[in-house]
Amino acid sequence: MKKLVFIVLIFIMFFFKNLASANYDKVFYDLQINSISGEIIDFSKYKDKAVLVVNTASYCGFTKQYEGLQKLWEKYESKGLIVLGIPSDSFNQEKKSNKEAKEFCEVNFDITFPLTTITDVKGENAHEIFKWAKDNYGKSxxxxxxxxxxxINKEGKIEDTFSSLTKPTSQKIIQKIEKTLKIY
Incomplete structure (x- = not known):
């Protein structure tokens, strides 16, 4: 009887393990997007790095988080973290042109981390990054x-997601970044 229970438990563990793990046909490093200046950002150049993807906006109550994102970039870039800002008007709070968004970020927050073109992040017109994320990590x-x-971890898979309320320099994010970068 104990042997049967043991076999059933092993079977259940393997069954649920497979259900919980995402089936990545592509990893993040297989994707690309246009930079805010118009050049292609090929994520394959970020291989073996962790990437914090953040949809941003100039007119949002959370816009001050640009300061924290810049601090993360300055502290962890040399350790293998890429901060990637993706300006978006999906919530109707972004400038109308890439030039305006870029200038806003540089003038108000001295942003030096990579920024993309203004991009949809939800719905039918969402950029491939966000469709990929949903397909592989779910609605969260x-x-x-x-x-x-x-x-995104060094394998190009989603490590975790964080709400808008979670500040970039929160212990929750910093601990997850350091774990992902293997900084102990």
Whole structure:
């Protein structure tokens, strides 16, 4: 009887393990997007790095989080973290042109981390990054608001997501980044 219970438990563990793990046909490093200046950002150049993807907006109550994102970039860039800002008007709070968004970020927050073109992050017109995230991580990867954060690990898979309320320099995010970068 004990042997049968043991076999059933092993079977159940393997069954649920497979259900819980995402089936990545592509990893993050297989994707690309246009930079805010118009050049292609090929994520394959970020291989073996962790990437914090953040949908941003100039007119949002969370816009001050740009300061925390810049601090993360300055502290962890040399250790293998890429902070990627994706300006979005999906919540109707972004400038109308890439040039205006870029200038806003540079003038008000001295942003030096990579920024993309203004991009949809939800719905039918969402960029491939966000469709990929939803397909592989579920609905929790869909931005609920501006400054939603998706942490990509060094294998190009989603490590975790963080709400807009979670500040970039919160212990929760820093601990997850350091664990992902293997900084102890």
């Amino acid at each position: 990867a869909i931005p609920k608001w501006n400054f939603y954060k998706i942490l």
